Amino acid sequence: MYIGGCLCGAIRFEITGPIRNIVYCHCSQCRKVQGSAYATNGIVNAADFQITQGEDSLSYYGETAEQGKYFCCRCASPIMSKNAAFADQVRVRLGTIESMISERPSAHIFVSSKAAWDEIPDDGLPRYDEHEPGR
Template structure:
């Protein structure tokens, strides 16, 4: 079990499952959404994610017709994304987890689009054109 929160603390989450793997996406959409070289996510079943406080502060942006990005309306922290065709899964942004996360990177997606100034130095699986 883990807890998570946005930057301002208005949204508090509880994750009722283990998180063994982190997936990293280097696509341009994720770079822009995070303001960084990549996004680090963990797929979580919606039944394992509780919104403890701040439900009214959740904002949504549809990056595509099928995928929404959920963020805090106050501090704009990205929290998770969700595909409409997979309503039972959210892709939690692991940087919002409060406790130390003992998980390993499983793979890097869209490595053909990685930021020119960022070098991937690990040996984890790399997918040049994978779906994020």
């Protein structure tokens, strides 16, 4: 099991299953949400993801009601994103997880829209211009 939470501590969550498809996403949205060169995201079964504290502090931002991001309204930590087309999945930002994570990143994605100032390290992982194959 994994536990995590936001920066201010209002929101706590737990994950009772594996984290799949961990990727470094260099897309322009992830860069803005994260305020950094990329975001490290993983997929969790929605049934395995529970907010255990502070659900009332969870704010939503989405260009549509179907796809959007949930973050803490007090400290702005990005907690997860959801897409109605994949309702059985939650995408989590790995930096909010406090437990040791046994799974490892498998790819860099949206490398075609990476920041011009960012040099992706030679870490041996495959790089894709858009989503990794199979998504």
